[in-house]
Amino acid sequence: MQFGLSESQQILKDTAHKFFAGESPVAAVRKAMETETAYDAALWTKLAEQGFTGIIAPEEFGGMGLGKVELILLMEEAGYALLPGPFFSTVALAGTVIDACGSPEQKKKYLERIAAGQARATVALVESAGSWDTQGLKISSAGNKLTGTKLFVTDAAVADFIVVVARDGVFVADAKAPGLHIEPMKGMDLARKIYSVEFKDTPAEALGNPRGLAGALNVATAGLCAEMTGGMQRTLELTVAYAKTRKQFGKPIGIFQAVQHLCADMYLETESSRSATYYAAWALEENTPDAAASVSVAKMYASDAARNVGNRGIQVHGGMGFTWENDIHLYYRRAKASETMLGDATFHRERIARRIIDEASSGNKKERPRQAALASR
Amino acid sequence: MDLNLSPDEIKFRDELRTWLSAHAPTDWDERREESMESRFEYLKRWQRKLYEGGWAGISWPKEYGGRGASLMEQVIFWQEMALAQAPPLANVLGLGIIGPTIIAFGTEAQKKRHLAKILSAEEIWCQGFSEPDAGSDLANVRCEARLDGDHYVVNGQKVWNSYGWAAHWCELVVRTDPNVPKHKGLTVLLVDMKTPGVEVRPLRQMTGETEFNELFFHDVRIPVTNVVGKVNEGWGVAMGTLMHERGTFGAGLQITYRRNMERLIDLAKTTERNGRPASEDPVIRQKLAQCYAEIEIMRCNQMRAFSRINATGVPGPEGSIQKIFWSELNQRFQQVAQEVMGPYGQLEAGDDHAIDNGMWAYGYLRSRGNTIEAGTSEIQRNIIGHFVLGLPKSY
Secondary structure, three states, X not given: OEOOOOHHHHHHHHHHHHHHHHHOOHHHHHHHHXXXXXXXXXXXXXXXXXXXXXXXXXXXXXXXXXXXXXXXXXXXXXXXXXXXXXHHHHHHHHHHHHHHHOOHHHHHHHHHHHHOOOOOEEEEOOOOOOOOOHHHOOOOEOOOEEEEEEEEEEOHHHOOEEEEEEOOEEEEEEOOOOOEEEXXXXXXXXXXXXXXEEEEEEEOEEOOOHHHHHHHHHHHHHHHHHHHHHHHHHHHHHHHHHHHHOEEOOEEHHXXXXXXXXXXXXXXXXXXXXXXXXXXXXXXXXXXXXXXHHHHHHHHHHHHHHHHHHHHHHHHHHHHHHOOOOOHHHHHHHHHHHHHXXXXXXXXXXXHHHHHHHHOOOOOOOOOXXXXXXXXX | OEOOOOHHHHHHHHHHHHHHHHHOOOOHHHHOOOOHHHHHHHHHHHHHHHHHOOOOOOOOOHHHOOOOOOHHHHHHHHHHHHHOOXXXXXXXXXXXXXXXXXXXXXOHHHHHHHHHHHHOOOOOEEEEOOEOOEOOOHHHOOOEEEEEOOEEEEEEEEEEEEOOOOOOEEEEEEEOOOOOOOOOOEEEEEEEOOOOOEEEEEEOOOOOOOOEEEEEEEEEEEEHHHEEOXXXXXXXXXXXXXXXXXXXXXXXXXXXXXXXXXXXXXXXXXXXXXXXXXXXXXXXXXXXXXXXXXXHHHHHHHHHHHHHHHHHOOOOHHHHHHHHHHHHHHHHHHHHHHHHHHHXXXXXXXXXXXXXXXXXHHHHHHHOOOOOOOOOHHHHHHHHHHHHOOOOOOO
């Protein structure tokens, strides 16, 4: 058993770390977030050159054909850098859905362009109810035409096509299709913009295997957890560095246990998010029986942890942490947006409850519980 | 990343599983009402059986009677023990800490005299570390040993000692030089508990049990041949093997938590809340799911930590979060169990209405000690702050 990364996985992670630090430093993030779409075409070309846009797409469609673990390592580093723009929407979200739901021809048509860096895409799922539960959706197609409104669609304004999850299937609509109208929503995450997308008799192509959707959303969710973990890591590092240099009462504030313990809790939650996320990615790759549950475990935990880590990080920064100038609020904003995206902690706890309470048969009554009291060793 | 067991690990697991299914007693739980002494004799017999089967002290080198088990095999050992619901080991400190200390620092004579009897549970061991003024500040030990010819004369007091009432021997940390910085003047002695001047007083804890003792030493004469390692280098000796098993025991703890979780879910299905099963109450469902997820993450954290040790030989930074994680999780879990059971949760063993013979009332009270024993949560957070995050030391 080896929970750690393989040599090639570690190399990928290190390469991504250096790439994002060099090509998308926080000054560039701030510049991108001031634009309408947070999309930087030059950066996108470089992402494609690295092969990152095709990281998980199969080789026959021009991708690198790597696994879920590799995807989350890349997403973790993207999260660390607060990568602006449609990378998550395109690669982890739309790309995985098309890969799981599309026919070979559809993958050639859509996934190949994503992998090559020629197209950006996103997934439109949530409706006015504000839920990621696909059971309650209202929009359905009538003869491959969509009518209705989707909300909280990430990066829709720069998408070349939009994957639409409807009641009766999964569809792809060209962003320039008739009747499709995109309006910005003023979301908290300045580096990943969100939109409402309205469809009026908009022609759309049904993907061949809509049953693949749940699995694909699980992969995307693991990717999002990894991105959140990267954000937590960066928040932790900024905070520890500040605690070592900021002086009060003639001493660095990091010498005080009240501050140390805030940092220790940030560390505990960051590492625990990472453990849960890595495990979920591995479970998805291996298709273990607990794969879906492990994704909910990771998202449930990371959703709360990302917020908690941000809260503590800003607290340690004191007044500086509350300024626009300090970068920590950029991570804090993304943490809140990511917290609800693909289901918040409450959503995933209920998903876990259905599995462990409603689906599980009652345990063997002979198996009595036992208190393991003694830990003093 | 590959979380599957290797063929060798599967072979080890299957061999142990087969042995346990043939030999592990299943009536340990039924002995809760027996006296502590009678229960302990039972545990000694159980360890003797493990010893005869070659399953005691598996992490020890083969030349000293162990199996030279790898870290992963140790993890598997504790998991299988928990899965089989096997009773605990009587000589748990001897096997996990003191034996390895003697192997690492002891003389040939000490190894010959003690090791086999630790494995067979013929001689039970305890530790004398903490004192009234040396708890979290463990190096502040005052219990003194003065050289008198070829003996040390020991005077002082120890507290929070486990198994002292049953122990034949004690690994005792004493101050041999009061004139140097506190970590530097300590020495480790092997003390025969029958030596004149050793007194054991049980310490009754809030659960009503007497898991712990106070030890008193009045002019106790210990031969210098019982020094482990070098005089005044006892801090290194005591700390060197404190982490010998590096938390592999926790792998069994995780499985016990999981079983308790499953039991609680069953109880939630049969307990009524507002006219329907508690398991249908959305708030209870949220809390159960939270506990389940945290128990899962405890497993993921452990696997990461074990893999790191396996690969590098030293615990990685994630190792330092384990203690906080399991202790605080158990307290939250016990509270959720209390919420599911309502007023029945408070009923202790012996009450006709008690659920699972009072196990949950006991578990709730006992978990209160989890964030104190084996390094308080505050000390654990100091360790992370200083040793992992590199913040300046506060003391």
